[in-house]
Amino acid sequence: MYRTYRYSPPASPGEAAIGAKIMAQSFVVAVEQEQTYVDTLGHDHLRLVRHGDDILGGLVLLPMGQWFGGQRVTMTGVGSVAIAPQGREQGAATFLMGAAVQEMAQAGVPISTLYPAVQRLYHQVGYGLGGTYCLWDIATAQIPEQRPSLDLYPLYPIALDPHQLLQVDRQLSWGQTHPGGLDRHPFLWQRLVNPGEGDSFAYGLGSSQSPQGYVIYRQNRDRYGPTTLTIQAWAAASQVAIASLWAFFAQHRSQIDRIQWTGGVVDPLAMALPEQRASLRSSTQWMTRIVTVETALAQRGYPHGLAVELHLDIQDPLVDTNQGRFVLTVRDGRGQVAPGGRGDLVVPIDALATLFTGLRSAQALRTLGRIDATPAAASLATVLFAGDSPWMADFF
């Protein structure tokens, strides 16, 4: 039975505290930790769902960016979706997420991305699978010994300046070579340099005048288990830069037993090793929603050297302005969208997300019955959205 719910930001710090408490209980973390999270982020990032006077749950909106086709697409991350146990399985989360999508659409947000604990919930409001997030691991003894060909210099004192890392990240245009990569929210940068437990270390590659990459990592000594170096974030401008990172990690081998990192199922760090010695420990998939069709398709990048039109017919029961026919015109690697056209490729909004990120090709989606398209439109869309397998190293 669906009840009548309301959606809004917290009206007072007290309401934000109730939301934080429900999130803490739902994610099995200390209330104080969750309260600090929502206070640091700002209560204007919080949304609550109510039934009558009761606050039943909430979520957090994180405005940032994500790279697709070599271009930054404005993206709102959704996190901490939580409903108090007494309010569950009655449609509260579906209402909350639906209202959040409509709010984002009204604000013109192009896309939204999240990590689903319950995939069905997000499918119902138009999110589709977007890319991978994998945990990789290798014994340091398995890394070939060599000297880094690029210098590494400490980015100290790290706790003072996440902005410095952000600048290096921007200078390298790391995301341009890495579909799905995050242009992090300042809170996520802050969390990288100040994780709350243990110390973070950060090194630049090359020189500060001409950075070739960076790495941020933590170390953990387990009295009874392996001592681990966990890479929290990295970027590298070239294969030489990646090889220098590996050589740097190998230099930790007298005390560090294992190196761990998060990346993609097709992972550039793992693939830079001469042998397939790294193990894929776990793999999950994030989901993306095309919130505003016109801006999402216009902000993404496309292959250069094409001048083509793709005629889409989009089905979006939740956001009226996305519903119907659109023509995507691609020229010089950029796209423009106008209403109308023949509707050669009929696509529900969740499948459009999977196509948009490049996780599945239009031809594969057609074979699976997820889209309905003329053979010519399916093969054109396959080319337009093709790229490396999308992945993200950050969890939020």
Ligand SMILES: CC(C)(COP(=O)(O)OP(=O)(O)OC[C@H]1O[C@@H](n2cnc3c(N)ncnc32)[C@H](O)[C@@H]1OP(=O)(O)O)[C@@H](O)C(=O)NCCC(=O)NCCS
């Ligand atoms: C996951 C959670 C937000 C769902 O809230 P809810 O209000 O019970 O969800 P809804 O009633 O709107 O259900 C939405 C859909 O998800 C399904 N669903 C809900 N809880 C589920 C669960 N634990 N496992 C699998 N499916 C679930 C529902 O059956 C429904 O699908 P249906 O309409 O096809 O039947 C809630 O259980 C919760 O807060 N859990 C702890 C925190 C968490 O895991 N949050 C999700 C982070 S991504």
